[in-house]
Amino acid sequence: MGSRMRSSKAEAVTAVDGHTMIISLTGDIDHHSAKRLRGEIDSSLFTLRPKRAVMDMSEVEFMDSAGLGLILGRIACAEKIGCKLTLLSPSRQVMKILDLAGAGRLIEIKQK
Amino acid sequence: MTTTKKPMTETAEKRKSGRPPENLKNELRLELPSNSINEGIARSIVSVFVSQLDPTFEELADIKCAVSEAVTNCIVHAYRDTHGTIYITLKILDEKTVRIEIRDRGCGIEDIKTAMQPLYTTDSEGERSGMGFTVMESFMDRLFVVSSLGRGTKITMVKTLGDGRIRGIK
Numbered sequence: 001m002g003s004r005m006r007s008s009k010a011e012a013v014t015a016v017d018g019h020t021m022i023i024s025l026t027g028d029i030d031h032h033s034a035k036r037l038r039g040e041i042d043s044s045l046f047t048l049r050p051k052r053a054v055m056d057m058s059e060v061e062f063m064d065s066a067g068l069g070l071i072l073g074r075i076a077c078a079e080k081i082g083c084k085l086t087l088l089s090p091s092r093q094v095m096k097i098l099d100l101a102g103a104g105r106l107i108e109i110k111q112k
Numbered sequence: 113m114t115t116t117k118k119p120m121t122e123t124a125e126k127r128k129s130g131r132p133p134e135n136l137k138n139e140l141r142l143e144l145p146s147n148s149i150n151e152g153i154a155r156s157i158v159s160v161f162v163s164q165l166d167p168t169f170e171e172l173a174d175i176k177c178a179v180s181e182a183v184t185n186c187i188v189h190a191y192r193d194t195h196g197t198i199y200i201t202l203k204i205l206d207e208k209t210v211r212i213e214i215r216d217r218g219c220g221i222e223d224i225k226t227a228m229q230p231l232y233t234t235d236s237e238g239e240r241s242g243m244g245f246t247v248m249e250s251f252m253d254r255l256f257v258v259s260s261l262g263r264g265t266k267i268t269m270v271k272t273l274g275d276g277r278i279r280g281i282k
């Protein structure tokens with residue numbers, strides 16, 4: 001009763017661990033969801049102004065070039081406030097898109 | 113010995129005759145309004161349709177991504193300040209090959225060659241990466257773009273499953 005079908009609604013949940021802000025992304029990141037995610041991430045980023053931030057990509061189910069735009073945009077925002085941004089555990093599929101744009105040169109990518 | 117003569121199933125019949133089974137000549141036409149919620153809906157529908165070819169997880173993910181790019185371009189660029197219809201046609205060409213057409217009646221592309229360059233975008237406010245066409249090109253086997261200013265754009269993409277891996281090409 002009442003249990004919903006698993007939806008792929010994208011979410012950005014932020015948490016703080018010492019001087020590091022952790023942004024956990026889930027679901028489908030496309031043009032439809034990217035604008036909202038951008039607002040959510042930036043409001044935490046500019047309020048907390050952390051020294052370091054980690055974008056945890058391990059629960060992302062789908063991402064297209066809009067997600068790439070979201071990541072590149074957040075790299076620029078983090079730079080503005082002197083924050084070092086790291087990408088954590090992108091899937092093979094997400095990695096393929098990052099590689100197409102040579103994003104590995106712009107951001108540190110770590111696996112869990 | 114008595115045998116009851118069982119009617120041959122359609123597939124068995126076609127296999128015997130050497131022709132591809134009738135159910136592989138499948139086609140789907142879809143019209144969607146240019147609302148961004150339809151990016152995910154188009155991906156899901158294409159994914160269900162392509163599943164009949166028994167794709168690998170990676171092949172399906174590639175196709176979904178390419179479709180997402182083309183549909184998003186209709187919404188973001190073709191119908192930029194307006195609303196319109198996105199026309200999608202999916203066709204199974206043979207046991208391993210799918211053709212996907214995504215068409216709009218939007219603004220059209222002035223210079224296709226330039227538009228297809230990696231990192232090229234005409235949208236500076238939207239945080240576009242300008243990688244949509246590059247994704248479509250690298251995730252599908254073939255990409256054709258036809259466009260007419262003021263009349264619209266048609267993207268045709270073809271992918272043969274299993275092919276890229278066996279021949280080691282992309």
Ligand SMILES: Nc1ncnc2c1ncn2[C@@H]1O[C@H](COP(=O)(O)OP(=O)(O)OP(=O)(O)O)[C@@H](O)[C@H]1O
Pocket residue numbers: 065066069181185186188189190191216218219220221227228232233234235239240241242243244245246265
């Ligand atoms: N259906 C279309 N109608 C009109 N113009 C288009 C269409 N598709 C693409 N374009 C033009 O081609 C350019 C490149 O498209 P591409 O998808 O590669 O990048 P983008 O959409 O700008 O950015 P991204 O896809 O990375 O978010 C667009 O900026 C736009 O000017």
Ligand SMILES: [Mg+2]
Pocket residue numbers: 065181184185243244245
């Ligand atoms: Mg695009």
